[in-house]
Amino acid sequence: MTAPDVEAAPQPLVDVDVDQERYARFRISFEAVTDFGRRLLAARLAAAGVLPAPGAAAGRDEILARLAVAAGYEPLGDALLDLLERADLLRRQGDRLAVTHRVVEAAGLAEDDVTDAAATALSREHPDIAGYVPLLVACQTGLVGVVRGDRPANEVLFPGGSDELVSGIYRDNVQLDFYNRLCAALVQQQVRQFLRRYPRSFAQVLEVGAGTGGTTGPVLDALAERAERLRYFYTDVGPAFLRLGRRRFGADRPYVDFARYNVEGAPEDQGFEPGSMQVVLASNVLHATLRISAALRHCHALLKPGGVLVVNEMTSRLDYNTLTFGLAEGWWRHEDDEPRVPASPLLDVAGWRAAFGRAGFVDVRAHAVPGLAADEQVQTVFVATATGACGASR
Numbered sequence: 001m002t003a004p005d006v007e008a009a010p011q012p013l014v015d016v017d018v019d020q021e022r023y024a025r026f027r028i029s030f031e032a033v034t035d036f037g038r039r040l041l042a043a044r045l046a047a048a049g050v051l052p053a054p055g056a057a058a059g060r061d062e063i064l065a066r067l068a069v070a071a072g073y074e075p076l077g078d079a080l081l082d083l084l085e086r087a088d089l090l091r092r093q094g095d096r097l098a099v100t101h102r103v104v105e106a107a108g109l110a111e112d113d114v115t116d117a118a119a120t121a122l123s124r125e126h127p128d129i130a131g132y133v134p135l136l137v138a139c140q141t142g143l144v145g146v147v148r149g150d151r152p153a154n155e156v157l158f159p160g161g162s163d164e165l166v167s168g169i170y171r172d173n174v175q176l177d178f179y180n181r182l183c184a185a186l187v188q189q190q191v192r193q194f195l196r197r198y199p200r201s202f203a204q205v206l207e208v209g210a211g212t213g214g215t216t217g218p219v220l221d222a223l224a225e226r227a228e229r230l231r232y233f234y235t236d237v238g239p240a241f242l243r244l245g246r247r248r249f250g251a252d253r254p255y256v257d258f259a260r261y262n263v264e265g266a267p268e269d270q271g272f273e274p275g276s277m278q279v280v281l282a283s284n285v286l287h288a289t290l291r292i293s294a295a296l297r298h299c300h301a302l303l304k305p306g307g308v309l310v311v312n313e314m315t316s317r318l319d320y321n322t323l324t325f326g327l328a329e330g331w332w333r334h335e336d337d338e339p340r341v342p343a344s345p346l347l348d349v350a351g352w353r354a355a356f357g358r359a360g361f362v363d364v365r366a367h368a369v370p371g372l373a374a375d376e377q378v379q380t381v382f383v384a385t386a387t388g389a390c391g392a393s394r
């Protein structure tokens with residue numbers, strides 16, 4: 001069923017709130033887990049003979065040579081040294097770097113039993129970030145082997161093929177939960193608006209990189225009220241995620257289709273009709289593509305004129321992510337000239353706005369946590385409206 005075009009219309013702000021007290025506590029806890037990760041990194045690198053001994057100093061290249069990063073991990077090596085310097089674990093002495101007293105104090109964390117005890121104490125003190133701790137510990141205890149190419153990153157991030165470590169951070173998480181609800185409300189708003197205007201039409205929504213369905217769950221819940229007039233495409237580049245999605249969402253939702261789609265390629269080459277969607281949703285996925293401009297053009301091509309792209313993305317670099325997802329080669333694979341936030345694959349809010357504009361989107365709205373200053377926001381949900389003017393999707 002093909003639905004008529006959606007006219008671009010002013011969008012009222014959606015009303016999605018966050019428990020401010022709980023979110024403030026979460027931010028303090030998140031800083032505690034991040035600092036634990038930085039000290040763990042320093043202790044492990046010192047024990048591996050990568051960092052200069054206390055009292056000595058070494059050039060940056062010398063330290064990187066001792067780290068012996070495999071091809072593809074050079075940006076991670078640089079990012080780790082920057083991170084240690086910012087955290088006052090390494091300090092400049094002229095053009096050389098020396099460890100600080102913080103590294104000496106953290107030295108015990110080179111031992112697994114000390115690390116485990118510290119991790120347990122941290123989780124007890126900050127139960128709201130307990131889900132972040134096991135992934136961080138696994139990544140830091142496995143880091144040297146991974147960056148040297150001795151061990152595949154997936155073995156560390158997904159031990160035995162399980163997503164248990166990664167999915168730990170998604171459980172009962174006030175921040176992720178807020179952004180997922182925000183995505184859900186924004187998609188719901190678009191679908192409602194469209195169906196109200198075209199009462200005899202179906203709304204078509206395509207989710208790019210749906211993964212394990214962290215965002216899909218709240219979105220499908222919000223859309224359940226219009227299920228009889230909805231077609232939802234749950235897509236991902238990875239077939240394993242489609243099987244997972246089908247198990248999780250397929251049973252009682254005949255209006256959800258599961259299909260492979262790689263946003264780096266044109267929709268028409270992958271069985272999707274250009275100009276057929278009212279909403280395209282991409283949550284935490286577009287930063288992982290080789291070229292953001294191409295990915296945005298392909299999203300634009302999927303949309304009807306006036307349809308919207310909802311993008312949920314981290315817009316600030318977080319050391320926690322460098323210390324964990326930074327181990328995945330994919331984190332560093334981008335090949336474009338977009339102004340990425342240094343030492344990360346991310347774009348900031350201005351970078352996204354510019355990229356949307358170049359891909360033919362207009363009326364770009366940015367949504368984030370209410371009541372928080374712009375420089376404190378770590379994540380943003382954008383709603384960008386497609387024009388009819390983008391032209392070719394390639």
Ligand SMILES: C[S@@+](CC[C@H](N)C(=O)[O-])C[C@H]1O[C@@H](n2cnc3c(N)ncnc32)[C@H](O)[C@@H]1O
Nearest residue numbers: 209210211214215237238262263264283284285
């Ligand atoms: C960090 S996960 C996010 C999953 C989910 N959207 C969420 O927010 O919970 C990124 C997902 O994007 C998918 N992905 C990565 N590159 C992609 C591409 N080029 N096209 C489509 N999906 C892609 C991955 O397979 C993975 O499932």
